Amino acid sequence: MSAGGSSDPRVQRQVHQQAGVAPSGPGGGTLFTEPVLVVNQKAKLIELTNEYKVMDQQGNQLGSVVQVGQSALKKILRFVASLDQYMTHKLEIRDAHGQPQLLLTRPRKIFKSRVLVQRPDGSPVGEIVQQNMIGKINFAINAGGQQVGAIKAENWRAWNFAIVDHADNEVARITKTWEGLAKTMFTTADNYVLQIHYQLPEPLLSLVVATALTVDTALKQDARGLG
Template sequence: MASDTTAIVEQPGKGDKEWMPKPQVSGCPPGLEYLTVIDQILVKQKVELFEAFTGIDCKNKYVMTNSMGQQVYFAYEESGLCMRLCCSQYRSFTMHILDNQGQEVIRVTRPFQICAGCCWCISGKNCCAYRITIEAPPGNPIGYVHQGCSVWKPKYYVQDEDMNDVLSIGGPCCPCQCCCGCTGDVHFRFYGKDGIEIGSVSKVWNGLVKEMFTKADSFTVTFPKDLDVKQKATLLGAMFLIEFMYFESEDQT
């Protein structure tokens, strides 16, 4: 894994990205220090030329920057070719999130689930609900996100390491973007236990041409600066669940 990581991560000094300096903070999981001082992360999927020319789905890669354009993390997907070809957005995956030293600091895992995703069929936390596990560092679970039962609008529950509900996420009735229908940003809003909105993950509308001819998505994740760092990392993981459930399928059309 070490050699693969070195090849995948965009190291400082290469390309046109400036890396965010690592804050000197104690008392949080290694690598999450960056999250303690920011309230917004911009996530941009990298364009794969092979995928653009062939239509064959490649493993996703993402660059994450702060509001000043400094790169915070780099993420890449681990999944099987058969999963990507046969299961598309329903596939299982592991998302490895690396810091500017090329060290994996966050891992997001979604298992493969048959007959999952229908919000009407979910009861509690049964097999019909999509779920992800967030680890920081890898091997140490810090949070979970699972799909909730809803009649129409998407709903998710965010849990801490002890599987206690701490936040919720609510999406719009029609979480899609298409050239002949909805355009503009799509917002999935974060709510505290008191029901007050505290942030969001937004799928950014990149313009008609880019949306039609590229498969690279862009997202903005916002949260309070003083939010618990583990919850920030968990909300970042929730973005990948939302991406695969609602926007990876659009990329295939």
């Protein structure tokens, strides 16, 4: 069951009106069984730690994503300089009870991003690897040494993404939604809606869920003026 019992009209508006996702039947109430996931970054005036709420399409909280392993020095460097891309980032995807479900690691990068996805016990799930730097950004979704899917930006600013399987069939879609201008002038908080078109097999399912949370970490951290 999901953590919250009441619906949130703001989240429903975000899903149906802003993201254009048609209402669908209820899922299984977990991060890996819902057809729609809503990912809302908790807005902070000065972003020193990334933190996200993950909800279903009704606004019930299913889990969270929390940045872990940040030292005080790292937080200071993030504040005084745009050094995010040169730092290693670690994120935990947690369920509604706070238990880790997936671990994401983005090693420090110079040009192209790479995100490693692991189970809580450290066993590998796969990785998400940036393929290009110019034009529409694409990522490969790899598992077991093979490409099992891809993430394709729909424009050069990389706001909306199609996720395809190994046969290039669209299996999911990420849509960025927008808050009012006054709310976003002093923060880079991001809100996304992930729509999964049908139940996916593992490890693709875990990698698609991780992808919706990785897009911001992989791209936006060093493209704040563009994103």
